[in-house]
Amino acid sequence: MNTGGAGFSRRAFLGAGAAISGLALLAPTRTGMARAAAPxxxxxxxxxxxxxxxxxLLGPDKPASRVLAYDGIPFQTLRLPRGTRLQADFVxxxxxxxxxxxxGIRMPNEFDGVPTLTQPLVQPGGRFVYRIPLDDPGTFFFHPHCDETGQVGEGLAGVLIVEDPRDPAFDAEHVLCLKDWRLAExxxxLAMSEPDGASKAxxxxATRTVNGAASLALTAPAGGHARLRILNLDSTRVMDIGAEGGKAAGFEAWLxxxxxxxLKPVRLDDLPDGIxxxxxxxxxxxxxxMPADGSPVTLGDYRAADIYAFATLTAEGRVQKPRKGPLALPRAELPRADLKKAGRLSFTLQQATDQAVKDLALPADDPLAKALIDSLCVGSTTYWGIQSESWPTGANRSLPPPLARMEEGASYAVTIKNETRFPHPVHLHGHAFEVLTSSLGRLPRHWADTVLVQPGEAVDVAFVAAPGDWVFHCHILEHMETGMMGWFRIV
Incomplete structure (x- = not known):
């Protein structure tokens, strides 16, 4: 695994590690406040x-790259019906x-996959059984939660689509996984992380792909509706997703x-900058x-001056009876916070250094007080923090105290403030939260599990607390691994 400047030390496989390696099948061990799973x-x-x-990845006539994948399938995709009780045997x-x-899946805490906090690290050759209820329909994904810069950087991610029989019938559907690769000729x-990058954006x-290719040629019937499931599986890049087509011929794009x-369909053109x-x-x-005259539609990332056109939809056939408006999905059925009774919390995203980090520890009687984060899961340097606290880095492997303690079933309204010069996509495990407002006025009200907070922006979210120990972190992986992660204890 190449990790470069983020500087992850390698685990020494000593007694305890060796005991759970080989072909051992790990049962969930409640290392923190995770509770026994329901039947x-x-x-x-x-x-x-x-x-x-x-x-x-570099092209059909170029050298191959040795990447990581599940089951030897790039971006392995699971399609399962809503209500499935999934048992995933991880090897x-x-x-x-x-x-x-x-x-993004709401699940029992002991199957959340966070080493030390919810389970032991699965050693080489080891196995772990995850039991995941799939109650929420939609587009999700799965990935490791240790040395993510290295493992996800080399491709280890899969797609989980939870299908809803109530969904409208689209005329075509495509899944698009966007990811960059750090490759030499x-x-x-190349090194997955460098200090100048980890401490900044x-x-x-430099090698941009969609489903592992430079671009995709896709099809949908003229005048028909195509559902595009677009996933940003990159470790770092923020993208501005937009679409272009023949307006005069009826082309339209809705989020x-x-x-x-x-969410209630929103025209892309009605969003800031149309993206x-x-x-x-x-x-x-x-x-x-799709345009009724059969003209193509182009999908692209418009964030840079050099637009990355990652897919083109061309007409194949024609629908008999074009439908006028957007095809709305069934309303999300999620626990909604009671804002009148909600507890109010605020967390500030900050730049930090090893010297500035608070020396905090869990109380001696806490179940996790003596737990040490595996060295593989710890970055070498502190660049970031939340609320003047940082996830351990370097030689410090002691689990810090929670950023907040909450009550199961209670409502919470949380303000996330970004005091840095860079954007941060902030993710809360085990919950779907409602994005309420943005101080920049750029976001519609919607449900999410990750929200992008721009420099100088404050975003308000709300959720109903689910029991367990849940991490809260930036999903720019270098930022997470160099300090921008904490956790909530919900009891």
Missing amino acids: FEPTRTVRLAAGHMEMK NGLDEGSTLHFH DGSF GTFG IAVDGHA WRMGPAQRIDLDIR
Whole structure:
């Protein structure tokens, strides 16, 4: 694994580590406040094995790259019906520890995949069983939660689509996974992180892909509606997603879901600059009404002057009866916070240094007081913090106290303030929160699990607290691994 400037030390496989390696099947151990799972009868079982494979990311005539994937399938995609009780048997075929985190899914805390906080690190050759209820329809994904800069940087991520039989019938559907790669000319990986990137906007890759290709040629019937599920699976890059087509021929693009959750359709043209800005780990669903005259539609990232056109939709066939408006998804069914009774909290995103970090510790009687974060999961340097506190880095491996203690079932309204010069996509595990307002006035009210907070911006979110120990972090992976992560204890 290449980690470069973020400086992850490598785990020494000593007694305790070796005891849970090999082909041991790990049961969930309640390392923190995670509770025993409710009765769970799997209705679908899958095996997800992390390992290496080769891909021609630089082009068909260029050297191949040795990447990571689940089951040897780039961006392995699971499609399951809403209500599924998923048992995922994770097998670690890597040469270092890993876990599996189902991003955006509301689940029992002991299956959240965060080493030390919710489970032991799964050692090479080891296994862990995850039991995940799929009650919310939408577009989600899964990835490791240790050495993410290295493992996700080399491609270890999969897609989870929870299908809803109530959804309208689209005329076409496509899943688009956007990701950059840090590759040398010979196909090998460059250092995944460099100090100048980790301490600023991030270390970017120069090889841009969608589903592992430079661009995609897709089809949908003229006059029809295409559902595009777009995932930002990059470690660093913030993207401005937009669409262009023949307006005179009836082309239109609507945003119909964010982070998997339905919202009242919003025309892309009615959003600021006609785009949706999404950071790493965020997802959107678009309804694209194809031009009736068969002209193409182009999808692109408009954030840089050099527009990255990642997909083109061309007409294949023609619908018999064009539909006029957007195809709205069924309303999201999620626990909504009672804002009149909500507890009020505020967290500030900050730049930090090792010297400025508070020396805090859990009370001696806390179940996690003596737990040490695996060295693989700890960055070497502190660059970032939340509320003047930082996740451990370097030689400090002691778990810090929670940023907040909350009560199960209570409502909370949280303000996230960004005092840095860089954007931060902030993710809360185990919850879907409602994005209420933005101080810059740029966001519609919507449900999400990750919200991009711009420099100088304050964003208000609200949620109903679910029991467990849940991490709260920036999803620019270098920022998370160099300090911008904390956790909430909900009891």
